[in-house]
Amino acid sequence: MACAVTVAREPDIVGPAHLAASQITVDVSVLSVTGDPVKGLSAADFEIYSDGRLVPITSCTPGPAPLNVVLLVDASGSMRWQMREEDIKDDVKDGFVPAVKTIDRVRIGSIGSQNYLSPSFTSNPQELKRAADRALDGYRNFQSPSPVWDAVYAAVEALSSVEGRRAIVLLSDGRATANRRSMEEVAEYAARFGVLINVGGEDSEHYIRQSQTEAVIVRAGAGMKAISELTGGFQMEETATVREFFAGTLELMRHMYTLTFEAPVQDGDFHPLEVRVKRADGTIRARQVYKAPGG
């Protein structure tokens, strides 16, 4: 039950544990004031609340952990103002791919007229670079719509069959169009499988006057941010480059703690979840909802 204590060297990367269906897994990040992962915490440093009630932590596994990741790059028309095709390809190939470790498993996809997802998980750099080329060919399809939520849904589906830490890294402006799936549906689906959704992209706010008395505030990125917070994912900082976002997110996710607890009720429903850390200097990030087994 006790979590590992601080060690002199990085612990070996551990594989996923096999859990009973009633056990709920929560990936938890604790960052210091400088933004670095806080290491050496134990179960005693955490509290988990389900529906507002404290529940016992049954296990705590520190990072680093292998990652199962789907990288999704929005290649729709509205993104053309944000990034050049050459730049985004370079960012994926020279920023994201080198940050993937051999024990990780990654697929690369793009969002556009027809969403694309590379056929299989791999950590092979050459395969990943080819996948990036395939995903981002025709990146400058100026007219194409942005089925962001459909792409995220497909990514969650791809991750649902793998064990261990599951995450999506999404680069988009959030201007989702032409989706079959709603944002809420996708958020629930990600919450169901405990998939972390990390988001990056310009989150500009537009205040548009409609009349003398009415205005509208449009924040395309607000939906992505909300889903990221709900699932415990990271968000790209305003000052960060795309490469920094890619590499930094993988590194931070690798060092998350994995906590488990026994679901207090087994009704098959979604329940609010809150994870606290008993340290004043730590910023915690974890998913805010889980789906109980049964029902």
Add this chain to the structure above:
Amino acid sequence: MFVAIVVVVMATPSGRVGVRAGVTPDAQFRTSVSRVAVYATVADGSGRLVTDLTRDDFTIRDNGRPVEVSLFSNDPQPITVAVMLDMSGSMVNRFTRVRNSTIEFIGAMLPADRAQIGTFGDEVSVSPMLTSDKTVLTRVLRQELWPGGATPLWNALDAGMAALSRETGRRVVLTLTDGGDSCIFRRCLSFEDVQKRAVREDFMIYAIGMERPGLATEIVELSEETGGGHYEIKADDDLSSTFVQIANELRRQYLLGFAPLELDGKMHKLEVGLKRGGLTVRARKNYLAETRK
């Protein structure tokens, strides 16, 4: 469900509007090799729809030659429509009005009606769902309208037609815009491209123009040629009532059919007339007399 997220903060739409009930979903008919379908709108001198005409009140001329009206229906017609909303930069200050009026239009749909929502501006996008599910359509309108960009009007109309291309029966593309085409994409369609497709594939084009500058002459021409309609909206006009007017018009169109005199693979001039005086009729002005395959 537990998970609830708010993305865009906007005004709440007002109440719904009522429309006439009682459509018959199987009353749709589309041109085949052996019979040409024509939907006709009839109005009196004050613009009110006239819905009590009989087969004998109509005349049809195919390339100037009279033909028998072999099919007639004045049953209310279900609506199959792609609604293409202009989200270009010049429309941003009408964003709420457009969105809320369209939501009211969706609210007024009858169970047999189906709609598909599309937008054009930075992108041209059409929701993949042609549906009568008002919850889905309203969700699209609330989550997938993003103002900004140019006005790729012809690309948008083409996308609307493509979205309905597999549908049978009357297919309507309704666009709401404030001006002419200003496409900046690599591949920009021309008016002639869209006109050709609409006529050959029998799409009915409706257009609502927001003032300053309003509808371009080409789209007015296109709507008239395809038997659709066009409406100009002033700043203070009720956009919702225009949507309802179009919905009522579509439901109350007459379905006429005739056997083409010659299947020569060419465009034929079509003239629908009325034997009664004081009424006006709108219907498509030509059709493609496809040869048998």
